[in-house]
Amino acid sequence: MFFPCHNWMPTLAIKLSILVLASCVILTLWLTWLWPWTLGIVLINHLILTIAGLLPRSSLLGPNIIRLPPDAEQRGEVAITIDDGPDPEVTPQVLNILDHHGAKATFFCIGKLAARHPELCREIIRRGHSIENHSLSHKWYFSLLGPWGILREVRGAQILLRDITGQQPHFFRATAGLRNYKLDPVLAHLGLRLCSWTRRGFDTRVSDADLVFNSLVRNLDCGDILLLHDGNSATTPEGRPVILDVLPRLLNSLAELNLHSVSLRSAIK
Incomplete structure (x- = not known):
């Protein structure tokens, strides 16, 4: 990296990757005829790192929060996280639904959209929710x-x-949860923690509210981190953003299971 990242601690996978690369360089300089083999090893090494970055819930590249901590589980907490906003049409309706059920959520907002709708962002905070980082653009x-x-x-x-x-x-969440090995040092430099999810409804692609709802509540348990979208949400055949049909049902299900939704920052200290 070319900027200070003193708080960064590479994972075992990254350390092994560095060791493999260094060994290949040394072997190639010492026994030049081995270069096709060492090149192949380097390519395989990078392929493994690439695959790790395509797995949103993987911790191979760095720490990755996919569940709430045990003390939050004991309190019967889950975290509903809402990505890709703020949206001036959908987000206010989401806030009203959350208020009606007395639930708190975490909004992973896109920086440029937040700049277009600053008052909406402040309203999210005013209602007791939290806003986290979902990249600039x-x-x-x-x-x-x-x-x-x-x-x-x-x-x-x-x-x-x-x-x-x-x-x-x-907290930070990568676009679609996809990342590479260069992200973790940046997060350490900025004092952010990567947060993915326990389960998601694929509500940017699935327009059937029943399917989205069932994906979220199947094996639902305390400590789960759930993912929905107020921005880029798919719409039902009636033209409604899926989240508006799913969220009330989800909150009712939480109540039936004696679970309650809290913000990430209240559950994770």
Whole structure:
């Protein structure tokens, strides 16, 4: 990396990867005829790291929160997280549903959308929810960026969201959950923690509210982190964003199971 990241501690997988690369360089310099083999090993090494980045719930590349801690489980807490907003049409309706059920949620907001709707972001905070970092512009190729590109995306959103809400985001979620090995040092540099999910409803692609709901409540348990979308949400055949049909049913199911939704920052200290 080309910027300070003193808090970064590489995972065992990253350490082994560095060892493999260093060994290949030394072997190639010592026995040049081995270069086709060492090149193949390097390519396999990078392929493994790439696959790890395509698994949103993987911790091979760095720490990744996919469940709430045990003390939150004991309190019967789950975390509903809502991505890709704020959306001026959908988010206010989501807030009203949450208020009606006395639930709190975590909104992973896109920096540039937050800049367009700052009052909506402040309303999210005013109602007792939290806003976290979902990158500056939600680039579809986020996982292909180099360290400086990742830094611009994450730090840019961090600054915007802090200035708009007066609160520093604590957590980051990558676009579609996809990342590469360069992300973790950036998060360490900015004091952020990566958060993925326990289960999701695929509500950006699935327009059937029943299917989305069933994906979320199947084996639902305390400590789960659930993913929905207020931005980029698929719409039902009637033209309603799926989240508006799913969220009330989900909150009713939580109540039946004696579970309650809290923000990530209240559950994870």
